[in-house]
Amino acid sequence: MKSAIATVSVSGTLKEKLAAIARAGFDGIEIFEQDFIADAGSPRDIGTMIRDHGLEILLFQPFRDFEGLVGDQRRKAFDRARYKFETMRKLGADLMLVCSSLHPNALGGIDRAAQDFAELGELAATFGMRVGYEALAWGRHVNDHRDAWEIVRRADHPNIGLILDSFHTLARKIDPDSIRRIPRDKIFFVQLADAPQISMDLFYWSRHFRNMPGEGDLRVQDFMRAVAATGYDGTVSLEIFNDQFRGAQPEGIARDGYRALHVLMDDVRRSEPDVLVDIPPMPARTRVGGVEFVEFATRAEEAGQLAGMLRSMGFSHLGDHVSKAVTLWQQGDIRLILNQETTGFASSAYNMHGTTICDVGLRVDDAGATTERARALGATPFNQSVGPGEMDIPAIRSVGGSVMHFIDDTSDLADVWSVEFRRPVVAATPDAGLSRIDHLAETMHYEDMLSWALFHTSIFDMSRSEIVDVVDPDGLVRSVAMKSANGAVRITLNGADTHRTLVGNFLAxxxxxxxxxxxxxxxxxxSTARRMRDSGFDPLVLTENYYGDLRARFSLEPGRLDEMKSLNILYDETAQGAFYQFYSRPFASGLFFEIVQRVGAYDGYGAPNAPFRTAAQKQLLRPKGMPQR
Amino acid sequence: MKSAIATVSVSGTLKEKLAAIARAGFDGIEIFEQDFIADAGSPRDIGTMIRDHGLEILLFQPFRDFEGLVGDQRRKAFDRARYKFETMRKLGADLMLVCSSLHPNALGGIDRAAQDFAELGELAATFGMRVGYEALAWGRHVNDHRDAWEIVRRADHPNIGLILDSFHTLARKIDPDSIRRIPRDKIFFVQLADAPQISMDLFYWSRHFRNMPGEGDLRVQDFMRAVAATGYDGTVSLEIFNDQFRGAQPEGIARDGYRALHVLMDDVRRSEPDVLVDIPPMPARTRVGGVEFVEFATRAEEAGQLAGMLRSMGFSHLGDHVSKAVTLWQQGDIRLILNQETTGFASSAYNMHGTTICDVGLRVDDAGATTERARALGATPFNQSVGPGEMDIPAIRSVGGSVMHFIDDTSDLADVWSVEFRRPVVAATPDAGLSRIDHLAETMHYEDMLSWALFHTSIFDMSRSEIVDVVDPDGLVRSVAMKSANGAVRITLNGADTHRTLVGNFLAxxxxxxxxxxxxxxxxxxSTARRMRDSGFDPLVLTENYYGDLRARFSLEPGRLDEMKSLNILYDETAQGAFYQFYSRPFASGLFFEIVQRVGAYDGYGAPNAPFRTAAQKQLLRPKGMPQR
Structure with a gap:
């Protein structure tokens, strides 16, 4: 089974595309005709350049408006095909995609089209070429792969076959299992794309909203299982275009594509054990059991402020690192690390961002397997030199260049805290009742959000929520939540559209x-809020109007509402349960903390409150470029 | 008739929104509840702040999920309404919008809803308030203004009326003329929004794609004509949200809103002379007869290069300004001005951009009326001190801070060339056959494209084409063309999504x-291309592959095709006619020239060729941050 990606999926010049595609690990490409035409090289030179990158040309596309014409227009269509075959011979390509016609004069008729393809097969054979026919979801007469297959069957020519595209099938809600009855040798090529489930004009949807398998809502896995069930072992290729990808860096798109394709095929293999899926093996997803630690890079005055804030939240300073300027803070099952080193990774993170979260440790069932899977999916391993008395814990790079460590019970890694840390001679802080980390909120440009969602769902046993719009006073923020199977680890991703949003501001x-x-x-x-207040915690203050609105919206007892107002606690309620939350003020470059309580089966993050807490936070941020008070 | 805009249409904090809305000239606002809740002021303080900006609160919105409930949920809905009325009293608002219910338990039934509203009317009356009912296009039971009207009619209460929204009516393709039978006094409020014609889920479309009247494809003018025909003279308000507006500067949105609303009402008044439309008068659109001149700000070495390029294109140096370092170049009806002054407007344009087009003169029927209309629509007038022997020509600011002058035949402005310029002692250049300016191509960020399209179509007698996607190797460029009624002036707007596109690069x-x-x-x-080649013109070179593709696509004579290739002429063809074009190489900071020939009724701009010429242009641009060769 070969992996490919269409050159149209990746931005840049043809040379930039090829470099990114080769580096990501693909076997080959679909060459999009426009990329070929725009390149100054001759067809032969372009073919050589592609092969010099270690890539095969697995498909030449698209050839449009071929079938169903008569007279001069039919002759002209065959002339065009002949010219394309000549070009393909020079390029070194032997499979051409013909997509179903949109031509206003195309007559339709299954037998007419079959006759056209039988003749095209003859012409193709004289060039040693093959032709695959694909039903566009918005084709004039043919817009269903079952009709395209009937045409290919009746054309009955060895050089004519079918091309399947998950988008065209799934967008029209055609049952992918209808693929299981097509003979494998008549499927010449398979294209994959996903898309978010928004009901809209099919062509507009396809042009602007396609994304990588697993990034959208279509049943791409069911589609691919049906294809695999036929015994198909040819090329599986990504034909994906959307407005964001067009403007993104080629390396990122190619890497995400490879990751998405590899994880999809791995999932298909695991769900259809009797079907051969010929891709390199990798370990299965590991169960994620919780957040073991969160590490802050901080220094000097900011370190003192952060420690003070932690104390006001009921965290106790329970450990000093054996050899480094690193302290451990604990409460309940929560471990926070304050790293004040002036060399090494945390130090460079501090130098770039100021006080920042530079490292997160996840408890997993098998740290080695997790790292191996992450590497197989193109994640960047992270290694730092290990000092005396320190342990070498597997790690990869995560969002924004931060680090993610993996800790399991199978080794003595679980003992790292007693091995590397000594108990300091300070009194414990009174506990405030915080028991565990509910969620981590990652912030990024919207263009990168799907990419980081794919990172988490492909490596870990985590699933993804729908994408929610959050209105910030200065722009739109889109939010998606990932959750481990047992709910022990939750990570939200917030993607900002403009730098004027709170999230965008933080990113800048x-x-x-x-x-x-x-x-x-x-x-x-x-109780937690009162204890924290008594320890000097400084909460984010909500408006009177917010509590007036709560009173109107929900049936809360007046006494309870007054208490919420005095403690600045926000509230949300669904049929599943209730949610309470309050926030710290933003620290340093925008970092902040949240305290939450889930009641019943409430599974969200208080999205209806987001506009109000965001507005309150923005009030506290000094306008950019203004003198500080 | 009062003009208003919803606070949700404008970005920023409530205070920033109010400042922008007041500055743009609106009479009042619809206050969006979220904006009110997020503000730290008390309802009374917020009301005062709004009135201090000179604005009225014309609507409080939205109140959701009111009608069709029973038992406790119905009682709770009335409790909520009571709380809102109390808040509105403090704010100083007396009209509330209730949108049709999405509540899962709402029962439906016209008479049940009418009974709910009759009771709500009683409650509202005790507060001195009125309530307007609006059918959301995706309402659970009520999604058509005709049904909402039937409910209001049966509620039969003086404090209950109807709210109409052009989006909700037109998105469902409901005939706007059905409004003409509604009594004017039962229409409490009118909201206007446009949207591009893309078929998609109504809620998603409304949330993400609404735009200003005239910026989209809906029949907003027909809608407003029907409203005006009822005799309605209440508030007309803009309720508009889309992803771009949310991230844009509040001033720009408010100014565009005022412009869109004013021009819409002016158009309604002109098309329905028997209906009273009570807005400030302004002159009608003026006919645009052609481009009188294009002025370049340039200097020193670049000025010499530009003059050389003009000579190679067959332009003759025919005038020197009486008092300034300004030269006039002519060919056919085309006048180009090279301004090398080191003080004044052109000079500052040069200092900001390098060689740039700083001024365009349009021939219009009435320069004074055009300027007056532009000013009434919020355009910025431009004045520069006039030197001895110079004329004072009316002008406004145009795209990117450049200037647009208006010249007509009614004054002696037409003689400006003979008055201000002297013939120099240089030989004329051999003519290359260029006769007139076919079009000017303006470039901007995509977020600003609708705004500049509105600028042109609202001030001039120009119409707008559909928006076309052009794929640049590094991102999407959206393009829209404006054309004067007679076709004499064409302006294309190209909006870039990312700074990595050619257009975006130029903008950076x-x-x-x-x-x-x-x-x-x-x-x-x-003939033109040959004459220019002989004069040393350096064309943009297209690839061999491009001409191979032309051969396959069109039935061109081989000899003609060879000639096109040798002259680097591009070709396009539609059922209406044919189009030939070739380009100069990009000059200085990306400025370039194009030569075109239209055959038959070809009305486009060669969009199918854009990816190929863009790729060729990008080849010539040095990568940013790289050392120059």
Whole structure:
């Protein structure tokens, strides 16, 4: 089974595309005719350049408006085909895609089209070429792969076959299992694309909204399982275009494409064990059991402020690193690390961002397997030299260049805290009732959000929510939540459209994505809020109008509402349960903390409150370029 | 008739929104509840702040999920309404919008809803308030203004009326003339929004794609004519949200809104002379007869290069300004001005952008009326001190801070060339057959494209084409063409999504929009291209593959095709006619020239060729940040 990606999926000049595609690990490409025409090289030179990148030309596309014409227009269509075959011979390509016709004069008729393709097959054979026919979802007469297959069957020519595209089938809600009855040798090529489930004009949807398998809502896995069930072992290729990809860096798109394709095929293999799926093996997704630690890079005055804030939240300073300027803070199952080193990774993170979350440790079932899977999917491994008395814990690069460590029970890694840290001689802080990390909120440009969602869902046993729009006073923020199967780890991704949003503002300061806030869980938010208030915690203050609105919206007891107002606790309610939350003020470059309590089966993150807490946070941020007060 | 805009249409904090809305000239606002809740002021303080901006609160919105409930949920809905009325009293608002319910338990039933509203009317009356009911296009039971009207009619309460929204009516393709039978006094409020004609889920379309009247494809004018025909003279308000507006500057949105609303009402008044439309008068659109001149700000070495390029294109140096370092170049009806002054407007344009087009003169029927209309629609007048022997020509600011002058035949302005310029002692250049300016191509960020399209179509007698997607190797460029009624003036707007596109690249260098190229028309492009080649003109070179593809696509004579290839002429063909074009190489900061010939009724701009000429142009641009060769 060969992996490919269409050159139209990747931005840049043809040479830039090829370099990115080769580096990502694909076997070959679909060459999009426009890319070929725009290149100054001769067809022969372009073919050589592609092969010099270690890539095969697995498809030449598209050839449009071929079938169903008569007279001069039919003759002209065959002339065009002949010229394309000549070009393909020079390029070194032997499979051409013909998509179903949109021509206003195309007559339709299954037998007429079959006759056209039988003749085209003869012409193709004289060049040693093959032709694949694909039903466009908006084709004039043929817009269903079952009709395209009937035409190919009746054309009955060895050089004529079918090309399947998941978007065209799934967008029209055609049952992908109808593929299972097509003979494998008549499927010449398979294209994959996903898309978010928005009902709209099919052509507009396809042009602007396609995305990588697993990034959208279509049943691409069912489609691919049906294809695999036929015994098909030819090329599986990504033909994807959307407005964001067109403007993105070629390397990122190619890497995401490879990751999406590899993980899809791996999932198909695991769900259809009796079907051969010939791709390199990798370990299965590992169960994620919780957040083991969160590490802050900080320094000097900011380190003191952060430690003070942690104390006001009920965290105790329980450890000093054996050899480094690193302290450990704990409460319940939460471990926070403050790293004040002036060399090494945390130090460079501090130098770039100011106080920032530079490292997250995840508890997993098998740290080695997790790292191996991540590497197989193109994640960047992270290694730092290990000092005396320190352990070498597997790690990869995560959002915004931060690090993600993996810790399991199978080794003595679980003992890292007693091995690397000594108990300091300071009194413990009174506990505030925080028990665990509810979620980490990562912030990024919207263009990168799908990419980081794919990162999490492909490596870990995590699923993805729908994308929610959050209106910031200065722009749109889109938010998606990932959750481990048991709910122990939750990560939200917030993608900002403009730099004027709170999220975008934070990004402008921090060069790429980052974790902007950590939410801690409590079993009794009122008690926690009171204890924190008594320890000097400075909450984000909500408006009177917010509580007036709460009163109108929900049936809350007046006493309870007054208490919420005095403690600045926000509230949300669904049929599943209730949600309480309050926030710290933003620290340094926009980092902040949240305290939450989930009641019943509430599974969200208080999205209806987001506009109000965002507005309150923005009030506190000094306008850019203004003198500080 | 009062003009208003919803606070949700404008970005920023409530205070920023109010400042922008007041400055644009609106009478009042619809206050969006979220904006109110997010503000730290008390309802009374917020009301005062709004009135201090000189604005009235004409509507409080939205109140959701009111009608069709029973039992506790119905009681709770009335409790919510009571709280809102109390809040509105403090704010100083007396009209509330209730949108049709999406509540899963709403029962439906016209009479049940009418009964709910009759009771709500009683409650509203005790507060001195009125309530307007609006049918959301995706309402659960009520999604058509005719049904909402039937409910209001049966509620039969003086404090209950109807709210109409052009989007909700037109998106469902409901005939707007059905409004003509509604009594004017039962229409409490009118909201206007346009949208591009893309078939998609109504809610998604409304949330992400609404735009200003005239910026989209809906029949907003027909809608407003029907409203005006009822005798309605209440508030007309803009309720508009889309992804771009949310991230844009509040001033721009408010100014565009005022312009769109004013021009719509003016058009309604002119098309329905028997209906009273009570808005400030302004002159009608003036006929645009042609481009009188294009002025370049340039200097030193670049001025010499530009003059050389003009000579190679067959332009003759025919005038020197009486008092300034300004020269006049002519060919056919085309006048180009090279301004090398080191003070004044052109000089500052040069200092900001390098060689750039800083001024365009349009021939209009009435220059004074055009300027007056432009000013009434919020355009910025431009005045420069007039030197001895110079004329004071009316002008406004145009795209990217450039200037647009208006010249008519009614004054002696037409003689400006003979008055201000002297013939120099240089030989004329041999003519290359260029006869007139075919079009000017303006370049901008995509977010600003609708705004500049509205600028042109609202001030001039120009119409707008559909928006076309052009794929640049590094991103999407959207293009829209404006054409005067007689076709004498054509202006294309190209909006870039990312700074990596050719257009975006140009913008990064030129701080905002600008004219990136001028296209000259010839009656015989082959003769022109040969004459220019002989004069040393350096064309943009297309690839061999491009001509191979032309051969396959069109039935061109081989000899003609060879000639096109040798002269680097591009070709396009439609059922209406044919189009030939060739380009100069990009000059200085990306400015370039195009030569075109239209055959038959070809009305486009060669969009199918854009990817290939863009790729060729990008080849010539040095990568940013790389050392120059």
């Amino acid at each position: 300061d921090s060069f790429g994505g980052a974790i902007q806030h950590v939410a801690f869980a409590t079993g009794d938010i009122f | 260098d030129s701080f905002g929009g600008a004219i990136q190229h001028v296209a000259f028309a010839t009656g015989d492009i082959f």
